[in-house]
Amino acid sequence: MSTLELTSVSRWFGNVVAVNDVTMTIGPGVTGLLGPNGAGKSTLLAMMSGFLAPSSGTVTLDGKAVWRNPSIYRSIGLVPEAEAMFDAMTARDFVEANARLHGLPHAREAARAAIEEVDMTFAIDRRVSTFSKGMKQRIKMATALVHSPSVLLLDEPFNGMDPRQRMHLLDLLQRLGDEGRTVLFSSHILEEVEDIAGTIEVVVAGRQAASGDFRSIRRLMTERPHQYAIASSDNRALAAAIVADGTADAVSLTADGLVVHASNFGAFVHALPRLAIAKDIELLDVTPADESLESVFTYLVSR
Amino acid sequence: MNTVVMRLAAQALLGRRRIWLLIGLAGLLLAVAALTRWGSGGNPATTATMMMNFGLGILLPIMCLLIGTGVIAPEIEDGSVVYLLAKPLRRSTIALSKLVVAHLIALIFTVVPVVLATLIAGDVGGELARAFAVTTALASVTYVSVFFAIAVLSSNPTIIGLLYAVLWEGSLAGYVPGVRTLSVRQWALAPAEAMLGGNAVVNVHSDVSIAVGIILIVAVVLASFAVAVRRLARLNVRVAD
Numbered sequence: 001m002s003t004l005e006l007t008s009v010s011r012w013f014g015n016v017v018a019v020n021d022v023t024m025t026i027g028p029g030v031t032g033l034l035g036p037n038g039a040g041k042s043t044l045l046a047m048m049s050g051f052l053a054p055s056s057g058t059v060t061l062d063g064k065a066v067w068r069n070p071s072i073y074r075s076i077g078l079v080p081e082a083e084a085m086f087d088a089m090t091a092r093d094f095v096e097a098n099a100r101l102h103g104l105p106h107a108r109e110a111a112r113a114a115i116e117e118v119d120m121t122f123a124i125d126r127r128v129s130t131f132s133k134g135m136k137q138r139i140k141m142a143t144a145l146v147h148s149p150s151v152l153l154l155d156e157p158f159n160g161m162d163p164r165q166r167m168h169l170l171d172l173l174q175r176l177g178d179e180g181r182t183v184l185f186s187s188h189i190l191e192e193v194e195d196i197a198g199t200i201e202v203v204v205a206g207r208q209a210a211s212g213d214f215r216s217i218r219r220l221m222t223e224r225p226h227q228y229a230i231a232s233s234d235n236r237a238l239a240a241a242i243v244a245d246g247t248a249d250a251v252s253l254t255a256d257g258l259v260v261h262a263s264n265f266g267a268f269v270h271a272l273p274r275l276a277i278a279k280d281i282e283l284l285d286v287t288p289a290d291e292s293l294e295s296v297f298t299y300l301v302s303r
Numbered sequence: 304m305n306t307v308v309m310r311l312a313a314q315a316l317l318g319r320r321r322i323w324l325l326i327g328l329a330g331l332l333l334a335v336a337a338l339t340r341w342g343s344g345g346n347p348a349t350t351a352t353m354m355m356n357f358g359l360g361i362l363l364p365i366m367c368l369l370i371g372t373g374v375i376a377p378e379i380e381d382g383s384v385v386y387l388l389a390k391p392l393r394r395s396t397i398a399l400s401k402l403v404v405a406h407l408i409a410l411i412f413t414v415v416p417v418v419l420a421t422l423i424a425g426d427v428g429g430e431l432a433r434a435f436a437v438t439t440a441l442a443s444v445t446y447v448s449v450f451f452a453i454a455v456l457s458s459n460p461t462i463i464g465l466l467y468a469v470l471w472e473g474s475l476a477g478y479v480p481g482v483r484t485l486s487v488r489q490w491a492l493a494p495a496e497a498m499l500g501g502n503a504v505v506n507v508h509s510d511v512s513i514a515v516g517i518i519l520i521v522a523v524v525l526a527s528f529a530v531a532v533r534r535l536a537r538l539n540v541r542v543a544d
Binding site: 046049051052053068070071072073074076078080081082083084085086088097098100101102103143 | 305307308311314315318381382383385386387388389390391392393394536537538539540
């Protein structure tokens with residue numbers, strides 16, 4: 001088990017503040033670092049991986065400082081964004097070299113296993129320079145996993161992957177997270193994060209905009225009303241009852257049913273069944289209409 | 304020292320275009336030596352002048368530039384150095400491993416051609432060759448150390464190195480007294496001057512004494528190493544957002 005802790009971390013480059021007073025704890029499981037381009041995700045990852053010092057604050061791994069401490073790389077696996085690798089080598093030799101650099105006793109076997117884990121055994125003896133972008137990404141993944149690290153840091157890992165490769169990586173990360181490893185990956189693409197991240201850290205313009213599982217993040221945003229799509233046996237009557245009750249801000253009738261906006265969703269959720277019973281209306285479908293990360297993110301960015 | 308880093312450095316240096324450049328430059332020196340002999344009839348004084356100005360003054364720094372930068376600059380430039388840095392290895396170990404390989408290859412590619420070229424162009428019983436071998440070895444170690452450090456510090460090590468080699472060592476050090484005292488070539492020539500003793504025929508002369516020369520060489524080599532390691536420990540290879 002390994003926990004990355006950032007405490008009041010800031011990083012500036014001259015006049016530009018790339019990261020502004022961020023405090024977060026990344027523990028076992030899959031965490032998604034989400035934010036638009038320029039939000040400071042790569043800067044945060046650089047600090048977490050020991051390649052950049054915070055201008056203020058501390059970054060620690062299980063209590064040990066990460067900066068200027070190469071021994072942390074025993075526990076950290078890094079999948080860098082850089083395209084280049086030691087191109088002239090075969091996949092096997094490249095991953096094996098990485099294993100040897102880690103000081104692994106059975107480097108060749110570890111390399112073979114890592115390559116198998118990323119589903120690249122079919123090209124194991126081909127030169128890395130002949131690989132497509134997605135294949136290179138998987139070999140990078142193999143080098144990050146070869147020493148079985150307890151922490152895995154990935155900077156935009158899905159870049160350039162085709163849907164099949166993407167699904168494979170999603171499965172892999174999910175599996176690693178289930179094994180109890182700490183997996184952190186950054187992305188600006190919402191679907192990627194939504195799929196597997198148990199916890200999401202949202203950064204916008206260097207600041208931490210939100211943290212937690214996306215549903216709880218959503219619940220924190222009490223300023224913006226929750227939205228529900230309801231189908232019932234008598235939509236009009238239900239709409240009238242909801243409006244009269246006063247727990248909702250707005251109700252609109254659509255062809256499929258009702259769309260209700262409620263900022264006080266707690267009260268509304270209690271009121272709805274009560275109203276339905278009182279008016280003898282059958283509730284057929286009650287769906288939160290905007291629980292997706294998309295809506296959370298859009299809302300946070302526009303705040 | 305780490306043997307994997309050394310093996311990777313050797314593969315990188317010897318496997319690229321660089322090796323052909325090095326062989327070409329060595330060949331060039333031998334060709335110039337042959338031309339010199341043809342023109343001078345084997346006169347050692349001419350050999351000495353040619354070697355000091357062309358061989359040691361221009362060609363040697365350029366070859367050391369290719370080697371000293373070639374062992375680290377391409378990896379920093381394309382970001383693949385992260386595969387060395389994201390490992391539980393001390394930065395000094397990484398730097399030292401690369402430098403050892405660079406020094407060994409540099410010594411082979413500089414001392415051997417210089418000795419051969421001196422003999423081809425015309426020597427006095429091998430005296431010049433021996434003296435220049437020592438000079439070349441000392442200068443090579445110094446240049447490689449300096450260029451390695453420049454490669455870690457700057458994203459344009461080749462330009463800086465070339466400017467240094469051509470402007471400083473190559474021309475200014477030829478006639479500006481102050482510059483001569485700060486020239487690696489002069490430091491490395493000091494032992495050669497001593498070895499050739501009173502041989503007035505070959506006008507090998509250094510502006511500094513042996514003691515000063517050696518001290519400065521050692522100081523520069525150690526300082527370059529320290530600077531390179533410090534920078535390596537702070538290198539951020541990730542592309543900013």
